Amino acid sequence: MKSASPLLDMDSIEAQILNLHGFKITQPRFAVLSLLKGIVHPISSQEICDSIDNQVANQATIYRIIQSFLEAGIIREVNLRHGHIDYELARDEDDHHHLVCVSCGLVENFEECETEKIIKRVLKQTKKFASIHEHAMELFGICKACTKKNKKTTHR
Amino acid sequence: MKSASPLLDMDSIEAQILNLHGFKITQPRFAVLSLLKGIVHPISSQEICDSIDNQVANQATIYRIIQSFLEAGIIREVNLRHGHIDYELARDEDDHHHLVCVSCGLVENFEECETEKIIKRVLKQTKKFASIHEHAMELFGICKACTKKNKKTTHR
DNA sequence: TTGTAAATGCGAATGATTCGCATTTAGAAA
DNA sequence: TTTCTAAATGCGAATCATTCGCATTTACAA
Incomplete structure (x- = not known):
């Protein structure tokens, strides 16, 4: 399931998170955040790539975004012992x-x-x-x- | 540091573990177990490959062994948030x-x-x-x- | 509206992991 | 001990995720 191109709502949670960390608000970043916001359980980088249309974000870009989000603490790595690393939003309130x-x-x-x-x-x-x-x-x-x-x- | 080819001591812990799980006692399996027995902290599949001389075990074989040891529960996946999966011996007593x-x-x-x-x-x-x-x-x-x-x- | 550093897209390169198949071997059975 | 065979391994090629370099685009500050 590819996510449709999200309009960049500047008041959305996604935009708030990006602002908070000093990231420019772009469609690829918005798409990754939007996807992760919607999942109940952690997903792999491949699942992230598969879920986001190439028109919305290039794969190389997605990998770069995952990396930068990790460093910023926006997302975190989870080990479900599925043979790969999964990611989830790092909401610090929960x-x-x-x-x-x-x-x-x-x-x-x-x-x-x-x-x-x-x-x-x-x-x-x-x-x-x-x-x-x-x-x-x-x-x-x-x-x-x-x-x-x-x-x-x-x-x- | 490449580990020297270990002699296949049939009374060793390594051999006991392999027997217990119905694995044949081979040099590659012995080498992987021996390596993992000696480490204090989990290591990645690449570190395992780098630490075992190609004369002792081929890389493809090492990957196959890691896979089968995981399925048998001899080793387990650990996530130290280093960007990759690490492995350690699953000693159930600890x-x-x-x-x-x-x-x-x-x-x-x-x-x-x-x-x-x-x-x-x-x-x-x-x-x-x-x-x-x-x-x-x-x-x-x-x-x-x-x-x-x-x-x-x-x-x- | 403009200028510019930052972000992205694209295609190629890399590097880990897997696969297919021929050969070897551990260990059971004779 | 020797024989036999399924299981395990080695090797080289193939695959697939991830990264890189560079040209182009774009968010957003001024």
Whole structure:
């Protein structure tokens, strides 16, 4: 599914984010942000390329944008153990993590606050680190659908 | 640093792991396991290739081995936000996680048990998942060395 | 409206990863 | 020990994602 060329609404979230980080508001950047704003789970750079029409943004440009967004902290890398890196918007107001089915790849989000305690303790113990600003947490298991499926197939 | 061709000691940890998973004991597999056994922090597939002499294992073979070890659960993917996927031995007896400096890439391990509580709570809440067997946790911050370095350079 | 640094598009280059197939080999069976 | 065979490997070519260089376009400050 290719996203249609978005009109560059200067009051949109996308434009606000770009302004905030000192980026010029261009169609390619707008398209990448718009796409990431709409997804529920992280996606790969290839999925980003496939989802954005070449008329809207060239692939090389998309890769450059991903790189610069990463450095600016607008997006972050996520590891769902799918064999590649996925990306998601780094909304700093939320503290969500991922629950991944190692059998079918299903992803579910969950909220988590407990980690504050862990971070404090780790900071107390470490001799090399001064501060911690971000954390990632992924849980890997089997979803109910796959559990049911495997029961039928266990007699191999 | 290329690892010397290891003699295939049938009583070694490497051989035990291979036997356990029904893999034939070959020099390439032995070399990959031996390398991963010796590292403190996760490394990329390219680092694995660079560290193993071509006489000991061909690159294509190394990639095939990484793939099969992943599927067997002998190794796991780790995301240190270095732009690529790293790998480490999946010793199931340990529960270690990674503390990463986003400025210089320094990695430190830390032990963690608190997560059991979190997992129980998440399992209670989820409607889609039946079980959780593994978890990953990475903390991202700034190491003391970089903090000191940045203080000197902040006046740009 | 204009000027300019920044951003983009394009095509080529690169480099990691995969594939097909011929050859070798680990380990089971005789 | 020797034999046999599926499994594993090596090699070179092919593929595919990602990057690069450079000419052109464009956002936006003045």
